[in-house]
Amino acid sequence: MSFTLVGEDAQTRARAGVLKTPHGEVETPVFMPVATQGSVKALSQEDLESLGVKAILSNSYHLYLRPGTPTIKEAGGLHRFMDYKGMILTDSGGFQVLSQADLRKIDDDGVSFRSHIDGSSHRLTPEKVIEIQSELGSDCWTALDECPPYPSTEAQARQALERTMNWLDLSATAFLKKRAEGASALFFPILQGGFFPELRLRATEHMAKIPADGISLGGFSVGEPKNLTWDILGRTIEHLPREKPRYLMGVGTPEDLWDAVASGVDMMDCVWPTRVARNGQVMTRAGRYNIGGSACRRDFRPLEESCRCFVCARYTRAYLSHLHRSRELSFYRLISYHNLHLMFEIAREIRKSIVDGNFAQSRRAFFSGLSKERAAA
Amino acid sequence: MSFTLVGEDAQTRARAGVLKTPHGEVETPVFMPVATQGSVKALSQEDLESLGVKAILSNSYHLYLRPGTPTIKEAGGLHRFMDYKGMILTDSGGFQVLSQADLRKIDDDGVSFRSHIDGSSHRLTPEKVIEIQSELGSDCWTALDECPPYPSTEAQARQALERTMNWLDLSATAFLKKRAEGASALFFPILQGGFFPELRLRATEHMAKIPADGISLGGFSVGEPKNLTWDILGRTIEHLPREKPRYLMGVGTPEDLWDAVASGVDMMDCVWPTRVARNGQVMTRAGRYNIGGSACRRDFRPLEESCRCFVCARYTRAYLSHLHRSRELSFYRLISYHNLHLMFEIAREIRKSIVDGNFAQSRRAFFSGLSKERAAA
Numbered sequence: 001m002s003f004t005l006v007g008e009d010a011q012t013r014a015r016a017g018v019l020k021t022p023h024g025e026v027e028t029p030v031f032m033p034v035a036t037q038g039s040v041k042a043l044s045q046e047d048l049e050s051l052g053v054k055a056i057l058s059n060s061y062h063l064y065l066r067p068g069t070p071t072i073k074e075a076g077g078l079h080r081f082m083d084y085k086g087m088i089l090t091d092s093g094g095f096q097v098l099s100q101a102d103l104r105k106i107d108d109d110g111v112s113f114r115s116h117i118d119g120s121s122h123r124l125t126p127e128k129v130i131e132i133q134s135e136l137g138s139d140c141w142t143a144l145d146e147c148p149p150y151p152s153t154e155a156q157a158r159q160a161l162e163r164t165m166n167w168l169d170l171s172a173t174a175f176l177k178k179r180a181e182g183a184s185a186l187f188f189p190i191l192q193g194g195f196f197p198e199l200r201l202r203a204t205e206h207m208a209k210i211p212a213d214g215i216s217l218g219g220f221s222v223g224e225p226k227n228l229t230w231d232i233l234g235r236t237i238e239h240l241p242r243e244k245p246r247y248l249m250g251v252g253t254p255e256d257l258w259d260a261v262a263s264g265v266d267m268m269d270c271v272w273p274t275r276v277a278r279n280g281q282v283m284t285r286a287g288r289y290n291i292g293g294s295a296c297r298r299d300f301r302p303l304e305e306s307c308r309c310f311v312c313a314r315y316t317r318a319y320l321s322h323l324h325r326s327r328e329l330s331f332y333r334l335i336s337y338h339n340l341h342l343m344f345e346i347a348r349e350i351r352k353s354i355v356d357g358n359f360a361q362s363r364r365a366f367f368s369g370l371s372k373e374r375a376a377a
Numbered sequence: 378m379s380f381t382l383v384g385e386d387a388q389t390r391a392r393a394g395v396l397k398t399p400h401g402e403v404e405t406p407v408f409m410p411v412a413t414q415g416s417v418k419a420l421s422q423e424d425l426e427s428l429g430v431k432a433i434l435s436n437s438y439h440l441y442l443r444p445g446t447p448t449i450k451e452a453g454g455l456h457r458f459m460d461y462k463g464m465i466l467t468d469s470g471g472f473q474v475l476s477q478a479d480l481r482k483i484d485d486d487g488v489s490f491r492s493h494i495d496g497s498s499h500r501l502t503p504e505k506v507i508e509i510q511s512e513l514g515s516d517c518w519t520a521l522d523e524c525p526p527y528p529s530t531e532a533q534a535r536q537a538l539e540r541t542m543n544w545l546d547l548s549a550t551a552f553l554k555k556r557a558e559g560a561s562a563l564f565f566p567i568l569q570g571g572f573f574p575e576l577r578l579r580a581t582e583h584m585a586k587i588p589a590d591g592i593s594l595g596g597f598s599v600g601e602p603k604n605l606t607w608d609i610l611g612r613t614i615e616h617l618p619r620e621k622p623r624y625l626m627g628v629g630t631p632e633d634l635w636d637a638v639a640s641g642v643d644m645m646d647c648v649w650p651t652r653v654a655r656n657g658q659v660m661t662r663a664g665r666y667n668i669g670g671s672a673c674r675r676d677f678r679p680l681e682e683s684c685r686c687f688v689c690a691r692y693t694r695a696y697l698s699h700l701h702r703s704r705e706l707s708f709y710r711l712i713s714y715h716n717l718h719l720m721f722e723i724a725r726e727i728r729k730s731i732v733d734g735n736f737a738q739s740r741r742a743f744f745s746g747l748s749k750e751r752a753a754a
Contacts, residue, residue, distance in 0.1 A: 039707050041707070044707050044710065044711065067699040071695060083692060319415070322458075326414045326416070333421065333710065
């Protein structure tokens, strides 16, 4: 088994574990920063190392289009191309292709689309997506899926699920062939079903027959209200096997981290901490604030007084506010670093609280530390 | 004396020295990266430290407008505002104000102008420029000057010089007052005179009466041909006192570094290495090349094979070319760092060759290593 549970919370579904991958062990719950194009935006691999990043998400669709899988294969795989030594999970690209409605055509066998970069024509099939991930040499592979938009009718969500399940059977066959040929990657197929409990149940029953090492929970974080996310997520996870890691795709914020883990999630990824950073949003334990606000201009405190990241150790809000208003490039890196530092600190706290048996109390303490004003910033 | 010569070349005017400043000793010849707005573009102060940067240039005009001198004063000065511990030389802003011809009006007592940021009205006088630098707490202060454009008639250049000399008398008085009040900064007034040897001679004669700790050589690098730069620079420097450091403003490239030092220059600054980096130009000992070129896409060598910077230690041209084409923000920092690393390596070599008594040979070896193809890139 590649996944070992080391602790489970008595009051919630929270669990702590260790995922063994071809590029190291990853302690869960884990938050994975996103390196869509082979770079966590504004950061370098030295930064990831000093942040203690052991797992990232990358995107097979983006890398297939640019620089192209032949280049990455020639480099010796994505790890060597980036010179990043930790675990890489690759998204299938289904979400990216399908979100560009005017550039693609979907049929029962796959998706035809035009490149958003140069307009060239491409086709992704379940087998092709496995092949791309094999060439990238990532550690955890997903499968081509159809992610229905929000809102969708039950009929739309059912059609997308049927297609996803058919594709998953083909993906599993392609994956097993690669494994038989010596591939050491783990298989993390994507479970869909929209926001319909019956469809999600059907998806879990189908997933039970798939040789999955972990289960990717897709179709969330597509614009639905948060209570719906947690409701459907909870109803889905209760039908999933205890022994397999669960990866919730595209979530989230520090609050989401606690809530997803309480629902039984082990792995998450999101562009959120670095995206809001580039917009000047500083994350703190009390919530977030905008460095562009006039209150920061002559505020000589660090971004967050309790923070121990290198940015908070030496730069003030006033200086970072100046870099932001002056559009200095260094700004993007410094705020992105601080925001990710907080995400990892929280993820470590969450794990420790599960192991120590006080997850629920720690979660309450975290939420009670949020300021209403800041959370609304 | 704040400046000590430790070596002089027998064949050229090249010299090696040490400049003692309120923020440390600076070994000359020195190349100073430019932190116009209090940040060397795309780099952090940690990067400056790992590059071994001991001196930077900042711009009093830009900082006066944003964030404003009161903010920097409240921070405890520009060093503390940036958290940078080395020497800071501040440009007077004359060049910046005067290059915005439609936003300013010059008269015998100073310059009135509108802010390029918000259109607000401001006035700089010689005394005001000293006051701003005092509030910034920089180590080496310049003086308000009028830099004539290239080309200018002799009459235009003479008028600008007359004004610059009048302003310099007022600046010197204001500086001496600050020194009497306890300021420890060094005074580096700017010498003008355009490209007219007679005017430059006149300027040096006037400068001899000024209590200058060092002499800033202004009015170069304004679009003139390089042979004219070195001709007029040489004719100017031969009339300057041996014991004072000479700072050539706004120059240059690695080639310029060797040539300026051969002309007797001790200090230089330029945005060039970081500006070309942001455009994808990689500096090497053979010249420069564009990382965006198709040859780099599948080239798995470092940016420069002999380079020992952290970028060359782990990233390939193929990866950096991918970051460039994908417009990833990390690109700007990585190439800027590499380019500055080469500038400092060359500056250290120049100094060592002067001390070791083989400057001329080292200079020839450097130029013979340039590839015609690359130099034209």
